[in-house]
Amino acid sequence: MIKKKRKRPVSFEIGLGEQEGSILRATLERAVCRLFLEKYGYFSEPGPGTHSPAEFTEAVRDFQRVTHLPLSGVLDAPTLHQMALPRCGTGDGESRGAWARRASTARHRRQTTPHGGRWYKRHLTYRVVNWPSYLPQHEVRLAVKAAFELWSNVSSLVFWEARDGPADIRLTFFHGDHNDGLNNAFDGPGGALAHAxxxxRGEAHFDSAERWSLHSGKGRNLFVVVAHEIGHTLGLEHSTIKSALMSPYYKKLSKDFVLSWDDILAIQNLYGKPSKGSAIQLPGKVFAHFQDWSVDLYGGDRQQKSLSSYYCHSFFDAITTDADHNLYIFKGSHYWVVTASGNASNPQPLQPRWPGLPPGIDACTWSQLSGKFYFFKGGRCWRYVGSTLEAGFPQKCSARGLPRHPDTALYFQQLRRLVLFKGAKYFVVSEETLGVEPYYPRSLRDWEGLPPGTAGALSHRDGFIYFFRDDQYWQFDRAKLQVVATGKWATQLPWMGCWDVNSGQVLF
Incomplete structure (x- = not known):
């Protein structure tokens, strides 16, 4: 029997002497590292080019400083190993000087993004455009929801999912080059996992070639990576703190808190603290099994209690009241009913009650004159008799002069008309024509003491009109046409149904 000779592994060193092979290997390593340092912003001059040995050494030293390695400036084994680890594809800063300043003052600074800026609103929508086919859709959506809630739990931000259409923040999976520039082309398994x-711009992109997972076992944990990329879409740069979620390198889900003190200071520096209660920190073990989740992390009585008063710990989209003095509080794709005695229902989906009504309405009101519900979103309006959408609706009411995205809608008894508020103006609208009455809009100064940008209003059985914005209310005297009191609605208006407002907050 003739034994076949085992083939020698192919190597670039074949045909070269040991010394020549070592030189070639070092040259290739240096070229690869130069591309890495250029991609992640470690050279003073951005973009590809020829860098002097001194600039290269300084860039390596800055990278070592950021990753807490000995500052040798040499491409030693630990440095090469660190560069090869999976990480976020978003750059590490605009200049090596900026990184050096961050590293030396990390204990006293809050990460902000002077070049990226911030959102100038607190209510943001997001959309999961696509996802890996091997992951269940409902689990992916829960993981993404939880990732956004990490940030809203420690800041004043509020997020809502848009199932289709436009959204402020879009999450998309791509293969390889996806028209973001060659520097942002995905590189297959390992390397850059995602970028934002x-x-x-509100975009976060994920490498489809990675093996994504929603559990604590094998694969890249999608929840952790999504939460990190969301940080970028909100304006956060990478952190030099190793334990921070915004550290550039991938870390597995652990039992520790997902957000570090550095992450929390960073997001609060941009958007402020939660307007109700204190920040909520959650350990990683909470997010290990999304397949077991329903709508909340809590069970039993705690879950029912939390769900019935969830709106008390956040903001709502709109509010109105009916003939029986029931309150209707709207948020996203759900609404709550609070009875005249102050008892709140569990959240109810909009669709069964008002078929065809989209989530995230801008304003609503119930008319004492006609007994009809009016809803407004964007430039469109809906009118319902009970649960029946009237023929011809929705209509493009903005074509009749009504404001797009009104802040607040109200039926005003004295005028027997609808009133829409938008910024520093208000519009009086006829129910018959849904057109703006002559001589309007007028200045909000007619409503003495009322601030612009309220989120909702209602006529209460005590004879006053109540306006709401964030956690504040304004009590308006219809006879005097002025605000006569203001305060915190969740704690000072018992009829809002927030009996357990001081008992803590929930995740969802």
Whole structure:
């Protein structure tokens, strides 16, 4: 029997002497590292080019400083190993000087993104455009929702999912080059896992070639990576703190808190603290099994109690009241009913009650004159008799002069008309024609003491009109045409149904 000779592994060193092979290997390593340092912003002059040995050494030293390696300036084994680890594809800063300043003052600074900016609103929508086919859709959506809630739990931000159409922040999976520039082309498994853009582009892209997972076992944990990229879309740069979620390198889900003190200071520096209660920190073990989740992390009585008063710990989209003095509080794709005695229902989906009504309405009101519900979103309006959408609706009401995206809608008894508020103006609208009455809009100064940008209003059985914005209310006297009191609605208006407002907050 003739034994076949085992083939020698192919190597670039074949045909070269040991010394020549070592030189070639070092040259290739240096070229690869130069591309890495250019991609992630470690040279003073951005973009590809020829860099002097001194510039290269300084860039390597800055990279070592950021990754907490000995500052040798040499491409030693630990440095090469660190560069090869999976990480975020978003750059590490605009200049090596900026990184050096961040590294030396990390204990005293809050990460902000002077080049990326911030969102100038607190209510943001997001959309999951696509996802890996091997992951269940409902689990992906739960993981993404939880990732956004990480940030809203420690800031004043509020997020809502848009199932289709436009959204402020879009999450998309791509293969390889996807028209973001060659520097942002995905490189297959390992390397850059994802990248994102600062406000207000609102895009986060994920490498489809990675093996993504929603569990704590094998694969890249999608929840952790999504949460990190969301940070970028909100305006956060990479952090030099190793334990921070915004550290550039991938880390597995652990039992520790997902957000570090550095992450929390960073997001609060941009958007402020939660307007109700204190920031909520959650350990990584909470996010290990999304397949077991329903709508909340809590079970039993705690879940029912939390769901019924969730709107008390956040903001709502709109509010109105009916003939029986029931309150209707709207948020996203759900609404709550609060009875005249102050008892709140669990959140109810909009669709069964008002078929065809989209989530995230801008304003609504119930008319004492006609007994009809009016809803407004964008430039369109809906009118319902009970649960029946009237023929011919929705209509493009902005074509009749009504404001797009009104802040607040109200039926005003004295005028027997609808009133829409938008910024520093208000519009009086006829129910019959849904057109703006002559001589309007007028200045909000007619409503003495009322601030612009309210989120909703209602006529209460005590004879006053109540306006709401964030966690504040304004009590308006219809006879005097002025604000006569203001305060915190969740704690000072018992009829809002927030009996357990001081008992803590929930994740969802």
């Amino acid at each position: 853009f600062f406000p207000r």
